[in-house]
Amino acid sequence: MTTRGKRAAETLYDKPLSSKGKLEVNLSTYAFLFSEIVQYSHGRVTSLSQLHEKLSDLGKHAGFRMIDVLCLREKTPKRETRLVNHLLYIQKTLWKTLFYKEADRLEQATASESTFYLFEDDPVVNRFISVPKDQSSLNCAAFVAGIIEGFLNGTQFVSYSQHQLQITYWSFP
Amino acid sequence: MGIISVYIVSKAGGLIFSHDQPNTSAEVEATFNCPLGLVLEEVDRQVVVKYGEKHGIQVGYSLVALNGQPVANRCIPDGTSAMTVLTNPENYPVSLKFARLRVSINERIMLLSMFHSIYAISVKLSPAKHSSGIQCLEADSFKFYCFQTITGVKFIVVADNKQQKVEDLLKRIYELYADFVLKNPFYSLDMPIRCEHFSTNLTRFIEEN
Numbered sequence A: 001m002t003t004r005g006k007r008a009a010e011t012l013y014d015k016p017l018s019s020k021g022k023l024e025v026n027l028s029t030y031a032f033l034f035s036e037i038v039q040y041s042h043g044r045v046t047s048l049s050q051l052h053e054k055l056s057d058l059g060k061h062a063g064f065r066m067i068d069v070l071c072l073r074e075k076t077p078k079r080e081t082r083l084v085n086h087l088l089y090i091q092k093t094l095w096k097t098l099f100y101k102e103a104d105r106l107e108q109a110t111a112s113e114s115t116f117y118l119f120e121d122d123p124v125v126n127r128f129i130s131v132p133k134d135q136s137s138l139n140c141a142a143f144v145a146g147i148i149e150g151f152l153n154g155t156q157f158v159s160y161s162q163h164q165l166q167i168t169y170w171s172f173p
Numbered sequence B: 001m002g003i004i005s006v007y008i009v010s011k012a013g014g015l016i017f018s019h020d021q022p023n024t025s026a027e028v029e030a031t032f033n034c035p036l037g038l039v040l041e042e043v044d045r046q047v048v049v050k051y052g053e054k055h056g057i058q059v060g061y062s063l064v065a066l067n068g069q070p071v072a073n074r075c076i077p078d079g080t081s082a083m084t085v086l087t088n089p090e091n092y093p094v095s096l097k098f099a100r101l102r103v104s105i106n107e108r109i110m111l112l113s114m115f116h117s118i119y120a121i122s123v124k125l126s127p128a129k130h131s132s133g134i135q136c137l138e139a140d141s142f143k144f145y146c147f148q149t150i151t152g153v154k155f156i157v158v159a160d161n162k163q164q165k166v167e168d169l170l171k172r173i174y175e176l177y178a179d180f181v182l183k184n185p186f187y188s189l190d191m192p193i194r195c196e197h198f199s200t201n202l203t204r205f206i207e208e209n
Helices: A002-007 A027-042 A048-073 A083-099 A142-154 B082-087 B105-125 B166-180 B196-208
Strands: A105-108 A116-119 B003-009 B015-020 B027-032 B039-043 B046-051 B062-066 B094-099 B136-138 B142-148 B154-160
Touching (some): A048 A083, A083 A105, A083 A142, B003 B105, B015 B105, B015 B196, B105 B142, B105 B154, B142 B166
Antiparallel strands (some): B003 B154, B027 B094, B046 B062, B062 B094, B136 B142
């Protein structure tokens, strides 16, 4: 096996994504890929809410995979079990890994104790997207909401009671 | 003044984006006594100076306001035609505002497709092989710069003589195009550009220069 490894030339696919080892992806590359994702989903749905759902589903896949990535890179192997701490972990560590900055604010709703709001004023995914006026309620950050949902589902924070784990997203001007 | 207008022409020759800096058209307001001294005619829903020059108003200027009231579609707000008001000697002295109005969008599309063809002609006429086309057209009061990208999209900037380093500006506008137009999932190639982010960033960039 080792001699075979030495003989086989290292192709482009064997090399890591970033040769410097910095775990960064070019923003333009990402933006083009995300634009294609939105176009692909847009062509296969009939309503805006379906588009939000599709984007959020794709985000769930990404969020689920982030769990293992983060656990691998974390120094402390301790897992958060309390809800508030886990949400803070999302706000700080998950966001830092994904977007190189922390989410803006995490607040608890005054009305109910089990509702939390995670604010993101200028999502990176939306930076290059100008939504046309006739679809102004579209927010492509549904993808990011899907990531959070996938992450929470994968870390066993799915509620078993009647209350649904609901992720909603607002856009801020 | 700096940059006066920015145009983007697709590789097929159609205008896909046009932007004019506001406050760059000349406006003159003056009081006139009978006789007017200028010959006016109605052209294309506008009252235009056909002959004569007075108070800095030249041939080609359109009537914008009459006695403070805006003139729209050759009429003042109460419905009377501007020409009837001006042919009646009792209405004098009258205060008129003239301005050189911008070229309409349809004319612009036509003129820029003409430029697209001229650009292709200049490439063919060039004695050197693989030469680029027209990069700068100079006139006495402005310069017309054009930058064609490898994909065939032309970025055109009309700037006054004082503006420096327009080539760098054109490259930067190309970068803005690549960012806010090409990464927008709702934009199809070679279609007119209706992206908010692109317009805001472009206006901001022009203002800074």
